[in-house]
Structures are given as structure tokens and as C-alpha cells.
Amino acid sequence: MEIEQLKDQRDSNGQEVTSFNKKQNYPVTLKFDNIVYKIKTKNRGFLKYTWKNNSKLEEKMILKGVTGEVVAGEMLAMLGPSGSGKTTLLNALGRRLGGDLSGSITYNGKPFSNAMNRKTGFVAQDDKFHPHLTVTETLVFTALLRLPQSFTLEEKTMQAKAVISQLGLTKCKNNIMGGAFIRGVSGGERKRVSIGQEMLINPSLLFLDEPTSGLDSRSAQQVVSILLELAKGGRTVLMSIHQPSTNIFYMFHKILLLSDGNPLYFGKTEKSMDYFSCIGYSMSNANTNPADFLLDLAEGVCLGGLNSEKGLMEIKQDLVSAYKTNLLDIIKDEFLGTGNLQLTPPFEEQMDEDHFSQWNTSWIQQFLVLLKRDLKERKHESFSSLNVGQILVFSCICGLLWWQSSSTHLQDQMGFLFFYSLFWSVRPFYNSMPTFPEERMMLTKERSSSMYRLSSYFIAKTVADLPMELVLPTVFVIITYWMGGLKPTLEHFLKTLAVILYSALVSQGVGLALGAVVMNIRSALKFGSVIVETFFLASGFYVQHVPKFISWCKYISPTYFTYKLLLASQYKADDLYQCGPNNATCKIGSYPAIEKIGLGNEAISISALTVMLVGYRVVAYLALMRIGVSC
Numbered sequence: 001m002e003i004e005q006l007k008d009q010r011d012s013n014g015q016e017v018t019s020f021n022k023k024q025n026y027p028v029t030l031k032f033d034n035i036v037y038k039i040k041t042k043n044r045g046f047l048k049y050t051w052k053n054n055s056k057l058e059e060k061m062i063l064k065g066v067t068g069e070v071v072a073g074e075m076l077a078m079l080g081p082s083g084s085g086k087t088t089l090l091n092a093l094g095r096r097l098g099g100d101l102s103g104s105i106t107y108n109g110k111p112f113s114n115a116m117n118r119k120t121g122f123v124a125q126d127d128k129f130h131p132h133l134t135v136t137e138t139l140v141f142t143a144l145l146r147l148p149q150s151f152t153l154e155e156k157t158m159q160a161k162a163v164i165s166q167l168g169l170t171k172c173k174n175n176i177m178g179g180a181f182i183r184g185v186s187g188g189e190r191k192r193v194s195i196g197q198e199m200l201i202n203p204s205l206l207f208l209d210e211p212t213s214g215l216d217s218r219s220a221q222q223v224v225s226i227l228l229e230l231a232k233g234g235r236t237v238l239m240s241i242h243q244p245s246t247n248i249f250y251m252f253h254k255i256l257l258l259s260d261g262n263p264l265y266f267g268k269t270e271k272s273m274d275y276f277s278c279i280g281y282s283m284s285n286a287n288t289n290p291a292d293f294l295l296d297l298a299e300g301v302c303l304g305g306l307n308s309e310k311g312l313m314e315i316k317q318d319l320v321s322a323y324k325t326n327l328l329d330i331i332k333d334e335f336l337g338t339g340n341l342q343l344t345p346p347f348e349e350q351m352d353e354d355h356f357s358q359w360n361t362s363w364i365q366q367f368l369v370l371l372k373r374d375l376k377e378r379k380h381e382s383f384s385s386l387n388v389g390q391i392l393v394f395s396c397i398c399g400l401l402w403w404q405s406s407s408t409h410l411q412d413q414m415g416f417l418f419f420y421s422l423f424w425s426v427r428p429f430y431n432s433m434p435t436f437p438e439e440r441m442m443l444t445k446e447r448s449s450s451m452y453r454l455s456s457y458f459i460a461k462t463v464a465d466l467p468m469e470l471v472l473p474t475v476f477v478i479i480t481y482w483m484g485g486l487k488p489t490l491e492h493f494l495k496t497l498a499v500i501l502y503s504a505l506v507s508q509g510v511g512l513a514l515g516a517v518v519m520n521i522r523s524a525l526k527f528g529s530v531i532v533e534t535f536f537l538a539s540g541f542y543v544q545h546v547p548k549f550i551s552w553c554k555y556i557s558p559t560y561f562t563y564k565l566l567l568a569s570q571y572k573a574d575d576l577y578q579c580g581p582n583n584a585t586c587k588i589g590s591y592p593a594i595e596k597i598g599l600g601n602e603a604i605s606i607s608a609l610t611v612m613l614v615g616y617r618v619v620a621y622l623a624l625m626r627i628g629v630s631c
């Protein structure tokens with residue numbers, strides 16, 4: 001949809017869009033001076049690698065003194081070849097960069113504040129969404145979390161609809177977002193949803209990392225046109241961009257050209273060609289895309305002109321020196337003076353009270369919205385025909401395998417109970433492990449924007465997983481319990497079911513903790529299998545005499561206590577079983593495998609599982625605290 005059509009749509013849908021446009025905008029002047037960013041990297045050359053190479057940290061300077069200014073109503077583009085530092089600079093200015101950052105960054109003359117964060121939008125290069133939510137649901141949930149409490153539910157929904165209309169997303173508003181293996185909206189639509197999520201808060205300051213990457217030229221132009229409209233509405237817009245077309249290039253008010261972290265140009269777009277021509281680097285062909293020309297220069301390539309004979313490094317050096325000698329003082333005088341700050345008073349002075357706190361909504365509102373969002377997303381997965389089918393088929397196979405087992409074949413029946421404890425501790429463990437790694441990017445982004453507290457997210461997430469963790473084991477136990485010939489009384493059945501559900505919840509916690517600590521699915525799977533195997537081996541299921549150095553592991557293993565409780569749910573120590581010919585009977589408590597595990601002390605097993613239920617979740621929570629805290 002062209003921008004003209006967007007305007008038409010705004011007029012025709014007057015009410016919605018007008019209500020959006022009426023929201024107050026707070027002008028922001030962003031000034032940054034001499035930004036330097038350094039990282040320490042390990043020198044891991046192919047042959048140099050040693051296990052003790054911590055001392056060989058090498059310092060690398062990513063940004064080397066970048067200076068500039070953007071005011072409300074302007075759109076700044078950061079240009080430069082891949083690896084020149086655009087994303088790093090954008091993250092630094094958007095306060096999403098930790099580490100060794102120096103220089104001065106001010107927002108209306110002040111440091112970054114909660115109030116500023118609440119009015120700052122940040123669109124990452126590769127945004128992640130909940131794949132099963134539609135465009136409308138995605139934006140409505142964001143509106144519910146990001147708009148302040150002073151907005152009613154209807155107003156928040158209206159705001160989301162207004163954004164859908166303004167960004168030309170009406171056609172695909174009921175399409176799901178999609179993801180890695182699920183077909184959803186197109187790349188351009190996805191990008192517009194990302195922008196829409198930020199537009200919802202009517203940001204005064206908007207950062208976008210390569211908003212046009214992966215888009216065709218028409219979609220790219222649409223997106224930048226929308227951003228230009230936003231800037232014209234009084235916002236301060238900064239973006240990194242890779243290879244803009246000539247049309248797009250001239251939409252920017254200012255450009256900042258980077259090469260290996262060095263600034264080569266900062267200033268008005270229309271003056272850029274004159275500047276380079278003045279220092280001896282002019283375009284050989286007037287029809288060349290100016291952005292391509294600048295990117296070539298930043299790579300040290302100059303076709304035509306006085307300096308075309310120079311080598312790559314020589315040209316780069318020349319441009320860096322020219323910037324320092326000819327441009328830096330002008331930039332400092334023209335842009336970094338205090339003059340135009342008087343037009344934009346400190347942000348806090350312009351804003352109403354509800355912008356000062358860190359959060360837009362109360363804990364309970366956050367929890368309810370996140371729970372609803374997770375339930376909507378998870379329902380496709382939790383009760384997918386694959387999941388349900390797997391449980392039904394498997395329970396029938398198990399039921400038939402252990403068909404009407406009885407204490408006459410005690411070993412078989414114990415095998416059945418062991419399988420219960422194994423299956424319902426391993427399955428929830430592996431199911432829950434990817435939960436946090438999969439959401440890492442989303443969590444980082446949403447927490448950086450102060451959308452919700454970690455506690456509301458964490459509790460909503462674990463509660464949303466409960467249906468799958470509780471319903472499927474219940475179905476499994478209902479089918480297999482009777483087929484497998486376990487004690488046919490309601491009391492025994494309920495006891496067995498309760499143990500399995502409790503075990504599933506504890507194991508879910510172990511998976512969440514591992515996922516949150518490692519935050520990488522592949523590594524978590526590797527660690528996971530080691531942990532599960534260790535739990536089994538240390539519990540004495542396979543080895544009679546477990547060595548002391550590893551035997552303590554059983555006390556942190558849900559499987560060990562679950563199996564003990566399952567045995568206790570079916571047998572009493574004094575129950576008899578057939579232990580020899582001529583109907584000879586023995587006490588179950590003295591059966592070697594049961595004697596080893598022990599039937600007594602159910603209270604200890606329940607307490608141990610309860611400590612694990614809480615403990616593993618606390619570990620997960622503490623591990624998540626490191627994610628997405630804005631600097």
C-alpha cells in the first residue's frame with residue numbers, strides 16, 4: 001500500500017486513526033558525543049587455542065568516537081558496510097548495550113530515564129513473535145501491556161486497530177505471524193508489525209535496526225515512508241540501513257556514515273555529496289546511487305575523481321582524517337551546542353505523572369494478559385493432534401504390555417511403576433526446557449521496554465504450561481492404570497495420579513531451570529541428557545552399590561522420590577506376594593528391589609519433591625534476572 005493510500009485510509013477510518021494521532025507527542029533531542037565502545041575478545045586462533053587463554057583477552061574498539069545529534073521531526077540514517085558498527089551504535093543510543101561504553105549521550109540534555117524509556121521504541125533487526133498469534137492479537141496484547149493504566153481496555157484495543165490501519169496491515173490482520181517452521185505473514189508485513197508494536201506507545205524516540213533488510217524495494221520504500229511520516233509528526237527517528245535506494249536515501253534528514261567504527265560523515269543528507277566532493281571524492285557518474293557511492297567510500301573504494309588511484313586503506317585513512325580536520329568541529333559547533341535544547345525541555349517536565357514509574361500496568365494486569373497470551377499460543381502446541389495422539393497410542397501400548405499385571409508378577413508390576421516415574425519425569429523435563437531459550441529474544445526486547453515484571457512473566461509462563469503438564473498425564477494414567485491391573489480402588493488410583501502429577505510439575509521446574517541457566521536449546525539438550533542419565537544412575541535403579549561420590553545426586557532427582565511414592569501408593573510393607581512354589585508367600589517389604597528403595601517415609605519423599613518444586617523454579621527465576629535489563 002502506498003503512503004498516499006495510507007493517508008486515504010486514515011481519512012476514511014477517521015475515528016480510529018484520529019484518536020491515535022491525537023496522543024500527545026513529547027519532542028526529544030538526542031545528542032551523542034565521542035562515543036567509544038570497546039569489547040574484550042578471546043584470541044582463539046586455530047592453532048593458538050589453549051584451555052587457559054583467559055589472560056589472552058584482546059581489546060577491540062568497535063566505535064571510535066562517534067558524534068552527532070538528532071532532533072524531533074528528523075530521521076537519521078546510519079550507513080556503513082557490514083560490521084562497521086551501525087547496530088552497536090544504535091544499541092548504545094537506545095541504552096541496550098552493556099560493557100565498556102564511554103562518551104556522552106543525552107536526551108533533552110539529561111541522561112536516560114524511566115520516563116524516556118517509556119517513550120522510546122526499539123525495533124530490532126530480527127524480531128521474534130509468538131508464531132500462532134494473529135497480527136491483531138500480537139498488537140492488542142502489546143497494547144494491553146505497554147499502554148498506561150489511564151487507558152481503558154477499549155482504548156488500548158482501539159489503539160492497536162488504529163496502528164493496524166495506519167501501517168496498512170488490515171488485509172493480513174487475521175493471519176498468524178508464523179515462525180521458523182510455520183508459514184505466516186510476509187517479511188514486509190512482519191516488519192510493519194514490529195514497527196507497529198513500537199508505534200503503539202506513540203514513541204517520541206524511535207530506533208530501528210535495518211528496518212528494510214530482507215524487503216523488496218517497494219516494501220522497503222513503504223516502510224521508510226511510514227517512518228518519515230512518523231518523524232514529520234514530531235518524533236525523533238534513528239535507523240541503521242544497509243543499501244537504501246536513491247529515493248529512500250533522500251528521505252533521510254541526516255546521515256551518519258561509519259567505516260570500521262570510525263565516523264566519516266555526519267550531517268544533512270543533501271550536503272553529503274558536496275562534502276565528499278570538497279575533500280576530493282566525487283561521484284564519477286551522476287546517476288550513481290549516492291548511498292552506494294558512500295558505502296564504496298566506507299570500504300575504501302573510489303571509482304573516479306582525484307583519489308581513485310589510492311589503495312583501500314589509504315582512502316579510509318584519508319576519510320577519517322578529513323572528518324577529524326574538516327567536520328568534527330563544525331558538528332560540535334552546529335549540533336552539540338545548548339541552543340536547541342531550550343526548545344525541548346527535560347523530558348520529565350513535559351510528561352504527566354503516570355509516565356514516571358517503571359511499569360505501565362499493575363502486576364495482576366501483566367499476569368493476566370501474559371497468561372492469556374501464553375494460553376493462546378500454547379494451546380496449538382499443548383493439545384496438538386501430535387501430542388494427544390502420541391499419548392493415546394503410547395498409553396494403549398503400555399496398557400497392553402502390562403495388561404492386568406498383578407503382584408503375582410511383582411517384578412513386572414514394579415517395572416510398570418518405574419516406567420510411570422521415568423516417563424512422567426523425562427517428558428515434562430524435555431517439554432519445558434526450550435521454553436525460555438525460545439523466548440529469549442522476545443523476553444529481552446519486552447523487558448528492555450519495561451513491558452512487565454519478571455515475576456508476572458515467570459508465573460504466567462509456568463501456569464500456562466500447566467494444562468499440558470497436568471491433562472496429558474491424567475489421560476495417560478486413566479487409560480493405563482486399569483489396563484495395567486494396578487489396585488482397583490479409587491483411593492489407590494487417586495494416590496498414584498497425584499504422585500504422577502506432582503512429579504510432572506517438579507520435572508517441569510528442572511527443565512525450566514536448565515533452559516533458563518543455559519539459554520540455548522542445543523546446549524540445554526546436551527546437558528539435559530547428562531542430568532537425566534545421572535539422576536537414574538545415581539538413584540540405584542541400575543547399579544546396586546552406587547559409589548558415594550555420586551549417590552547424593554538421587555536427593556535432587558525427582559525420579560527417585562516419585563518411584564518411592566509410587567511403590568508406596570500400591571504396596572504396604574506387610575502385604576504378601578507369591579515368592580515360591582506351592583503358593584509360598586513373603587512380605588513385600590522384604591522383596592530385594594523394594595527393600596533397597598524403601599516404602600516408608602512418604603512424608604520425606606513429598607517434602608523432598610516440594611523443596612524441588614520450589615527450588616528449581618527459584619533457580620530458573622534467578623537465571624532469568626540477567627535477561628533484558630536495560631542499561
Ligand SMILES: Nc1ncnc2c1ncn2[C@@H]1O[C@H](COP(=O)(O)OP(=O)(O)OP(=O)(O)O)[C@@H](O)[C@H]1O
Pocket residue numbers: 039041062080081082083084085086087088089240242
Ligand atoms: N559482543 C561482541 N563480541 C564480538 N564482536 C562484536 C561484538 N559486538 C560487536 N562486535 C563486532 O563489532 C563489529 C560491528 O558490529 P555491528 O553489528 O555493530 O555491525 P553492523 O554495521 O551493524 O553490521 P551489519 O550491517 O552486518 O549488521 C563487527 O565486526 C562485530 O563482529
